Amino acid sequence: MPEIVYPQESGEPVVVDLKDPYWAAFLAWIWPGAGHFYQKRYAKGFLFMICILSTYFFGLGIGQGRVVYASFKPGNLRWQFVCQLGVGAPALPAIIQSMKTKKGGDPYWVLCERFPADYSNSSLAFHKITPENNNDYTGETIKDGFMAPPGGMNNPRRRSRVQTDTLGRWHFEGKHYFEMGTLFTVIAGLLNLLAVYDAFCGPAIITPAQREMLESKKNKKSKKKSKQ
Numbered sequence: 001m002p003e004i005v006y007p008q009e010s011g012e013p014v015v016v017d018l019k020d021p022y023w024a025a026f027l028a029w030i031w032p033g034a035g036h037f038y039q040k041r042y043a044k045g046f047l048f049m050i051c052i053l054s055t056y057f058f059g060l061g062i063g064q065g066r067v068v069y070a071s072f073k074p075g076n077l078r079w080q081f082v083c084q085l086g087v088g089a090p091a092l093p094a095i096i097q098s099m100k101t102k103k104g105g106d107p108y109w110v111l112c113e114r115f116p117a118d119y120s121n122s123s124l125a126f127h128k129i130t131p132e133n134n135n136d137y138t139g140e141t142i143k144d145g146f147m148a149p150p151g152g153m154n155n156p157r158r159r160s161r162v163q164t165d166t167l168g169r170w171h172f173e174g175k176h177y178f179e180m181g182t183l184f185t186v187i188a189g190l191l192n193l194l195a196v197y198d199a200f201c202g203p204a205i206i207t208p209a210q211r212e213m214l215e216s217k218k219n220k221k222s223k224k225k226s227k228q
Contacts, residue, residue: 035199056188063181086189097148107145
């Protein structure tokens with residue numbers, strides 16, 4: 001098990017036991033802070049877990065569960081998911097939903113069912129079907145799913161019936177919250193990549209030798225400027 005020793009100017013040196021850094025990095029990716037718990041670096045583990053997961057779930061919440069989805073098809077590209085995937089397991093349901101809806105199937109976790117023919121009516125743009133409010137609608141519906149690609153996008157037959165692009169409706173209904181939710185979830189994923197790096201390589205501590213080298217470089221630059 002590798003250990004990193006950071007010599008200090010005074011007192012005992014700082015020793016960090018990384019155990020198996022590859023396993024720690026995987027745990028840190030699959031769940032923020034888990035890799036640090038494995039290394040018994042509990043303070044950092046709780047810090048990363050609370051900060052990263054709260055940022056991620058806050059963004060997912062204000063985005064109504066729609067801002068995290070996996071889709072890499074032309075016209076429906078979701079490059080943000082690459083960054084969101086950095087948060088690990090909390091983003092994996094999007095892959096499951098994408099596989100389930102790949103050939104036009106309904107998602108596992110449905111948020112609502114939309115009436116494509118009623119998109120012109122804003123009151124029915126976001127509408128749940130219940131026995132009481134079915135309105136005797138017998139046509140095909142588009143089901144929006146939790147962390148699933150926009151409904152109807154993967155099925156040309158369904159998409160032809162949609163008067164308004166589903167993703168466009170998400171932006172219209174969520175207003176700026178859709179973009180803000182996307183931003184928060186992307187930041188959470190990128191932050192967890194830093195946590196993964198910390199679990200794999202250890203903390204970035206400046207040793208006395210490194211500090212002396214930085215000070216010498218700084219002095220050389222100041223001397224050059226004074227000569228000029």
